[in-house]
Ligand SMILES: Nc1ncnc2c1ncn2[C@@H]1O[C@H](COP(=O)(O)OP(=O)(O)OP(=O)(O)O)[C@@H](O)[C@H]1O
C-alpha cells in the first residue's frame with residue numbers, strides 16, 4: 001500500500017444559500033435592483049482528514065450532518081467554499097439513489113452514456129457490457145427505458161456500472177439499502193475485492209452493523225463538523241452510544257450513567273444507556289464451580305449471569321449479550337428471543353443465566369456487553385457496554401490461532417510420523 | 424489552456440451526448456428524422472405565403488445566379504436563423520434538462536451545452552443539403568462555395584454556442600431568463616433581414632436622409648452580427664458571389680468574442696451550479 005493518501009480533505013467548508021423566495025427570477029432581481037436575499041447555511045465546517053489508499057472508509061453521522069455533501073465535494077460535484085480536496089487516481093461516485101440515468105433512455109443506452117461520463121471508451125464499454133449487465137442481474141430489462149425500473153434495479157445497474165469502471169476511489173452513498181439481500185451480499189464481496197486490489201472505498205450508510213465490520217476507518221460528522229476519525233469499530237460504537245444517549249436524554253427517570261468504574265482487571269469504564277425502567281445491576285461470568293472469575297481456559301464450562309432490578313413491572317423484556325475482543329471486534333451476540341426464551345414480565349430484582357457448556361474461545365482478552373430491551377428489540381431499558389472483561393488462557397482444547405476454537409480434528413489417509421514409528 | 428484539455432478529455436462523452444440528442448429528439452415519433460425537415464418546410468411555406476404573396480416583399484434578383492424566387496431567398500437566411508435560434512434556446516435549457524446527470528456525476532459541464540448545439544448542427548447540415556439541391560434545380564450554382572460555407576457554419580456555431588453558454592448558466596440562477604430570451608429572439612428575428620431584403624432598410628435610410636434626419640440607421644442596423652451572417656449566407660447561396668471581406672471578418676470577431684465571453688462567464692459562475700439546480 002502506497003503512503004500517499006487516496007483522498008485528502010483539508011479544512012473543507014461548504015456553504016449553502018437558503019433563498020427566501022422559492023424561485024429566483026430575473027424579473028424580481030431587476031426590480032429589486034440587486035442581490036437576492038438569502039440565509040447562509042454551513043453544511044460543512046472546517047473538516048479535515050485523510051483516507052489512506054486501499055482502505056474502506058465510513059462516513060457516519062445523523063441525518064443532515066453533511067455526509068452526502070462531503071461525498072459530493074469529494075466527487076467534485078459541489079465545490080467547497082473553503083479548503084480543498086485532493087484525490088489520487090480516478091473517482092467514481094454512486095450518490096443517493098440513481099447515478100445520473102436518463103429516464104427516457106434504455107438501460108443499455110444509459111450504461112454507455114454513464115460509462116463514457118465516467119471516462120470509459122466505447123470499446124472498453126463494449127467489452128465490459130455483459131459483465132455489467134450480469135452483475136446487475138437485469139438482463140431481461142436492459143432494453144427497457146430506465147423510468148420503468150424498480151428502485152432496486154435502478155440502483156443495481158448504477159452500482160454495476162460504477163464498479164466496472166474500475167475506479168481507484170469509489171464513493172458510495174446510502175445506495176445499498178434498496179438492494180435485496182442477495183445483491184447486498186454481492187456488493188459486500190465486491191467491496192472486499194476492491195480492498196484486496198488496493199482500491200479505496202468511501203461509504204456513507206446508516207447500517208451501523210455492516211459499517212462496523214466492513215470498514216477499516218471511519219469519520220464521524222455532527223452538524224457539519226468532524227467529531228472524530230479513527231478505527232471504524234470504535235467510532236461506530238461511540239456514535240451509536242451517543243445517539244442512544246440523546247434519544248433517552250429528555251426522560252429524567254433514567255438512571256445517571258454509572259461512572260463507578262473499572263472491573264478488577266482494569267476494564268474500560270462502563271457506559272450506561274437506556275430509559276431505566278429496568279437496569280442491569282451486575283453482569284458476571286461464573287466458572288464451573290459457580291464462582292465469579294476473570295480467567296478461563298479454552299473449552300471450560302462457564303455461565304454468564306445478568307442481574308437486574310426494576311423500578312416497575314416490565315412486560316416482555318429481552319436480554320441480550322455481546323462479546324467483543326479487547327481490540328473491538330464483535331465476535332458473538334445472542335439474545336433471549338433468538339434463544340427461544342420469551343419472558344412474560346420481570347419485577348423487582350433477579351437474575352438470568354446463560355449457560356455455556358464449552359467456552360470455545362482461544363487465548364485472548366474479551367469484553368462483554370449486556371442489554372435489556374423490550375420485546376421488539378428496538379427500545380433499550382438499559383445497556384452496559386464492556387462491563388465485564390475476562391481473559392481466556394490455553395486449555396485442553398488447543399488450536400493454533402485466531403480467537404475462536406472450533407474443536408476441529410484432522411483426518412487423513414496419509415502416513416504420519418506416529419504411525420510409521422510403530423511399524 | 425485548460426479549456427482545450429478539458430474538451431479533449433471529454434471528447435468521447437461529447438460524441439456520446441451529441442448522438443443521444445440526435446437520436447433522442449425524434450425517437451418514438453412516427454416520421455422519425457423526417458420531422459426535422461417538416462418544421463422548416465412548414466415555416467418556409469407560411470412565411471412565403473404571408474410575406475411573399477400577401478405583403479408582397481420585393482424579391483431581389485440573385486447577382487450571379489439570376490434567381491428570383493422568394494422561397495429560396497427566404498430559405499438562405501431562415502435556415503441559418505433557425506439553427507441559431509434553436510441552438511440558443513435548447514442550449515440554454517440543456518443544464519436544467521440534464522439536472523439529474525449534473526447532480527450525480529462530475530464531468531466537464533459545458534459538454535452538455537456543446538452537445539446540444541452540435542446535435543442541431545446535424546439537422547442544420549441536412550437542411551442545408553436539401554437547400555443546395557433545390558438551388559441547383561432552380562439554376563443557382565452554390566457548389567464552389569461549399570468549403571467557405573462550412574467555415575461560416577462553424578463561425579455561426581461558435582457564435583451561437585457562446586451565447587448559449589452564457590444564457591444556460593443565467594437560466595440556472597434565474598429561471599425566467601428563458602421568457603426574456605424568447606421575446607428577445609423575436610425582436611432579433613425582425614431586426615435581421617430574413618423575411619425582407621436589406622434593400623428595404625437602405626431605402627428607408629435614404630428617405631430619412633432626404634427628409635433631413637441624420638439618424639445612422641444603417642450603421643446601427645449593421646452592428647447586428649446575424650445581419651452579417653445572413654448576408655454571407657445569401658451571398659454564397661442565393662447570389663453565388665464572394666461575400667464581403669468586411670462581413671466575414673465581422674462574423675469571425677463576433678464568433679470569437681461570443682465564445683470567449685461565454686466560456687469566461689460560464690467558468691466564473693459554475694461553482695454553485697449544481698446546488699442551484
Ligand atoms: N442544495 C442545497 N441547498 C441548501 N441546503 C442544502 C443543499 N444540500 C444539502 N443542504 C443542507 O445541508 C445539510 C447537510 O445535508 P446532507 O445531505 O449532506 O446530509 P446527510 O448527512 O447526507 O444526511 P442523511 O443522513 O439524511 O443522508 C442539510 O441540512 C441540508 O438541508
Ligand SMILES: [Mg+2]
Nearest residue numbers: 067068096174
Ligand atoms: Mg445523505
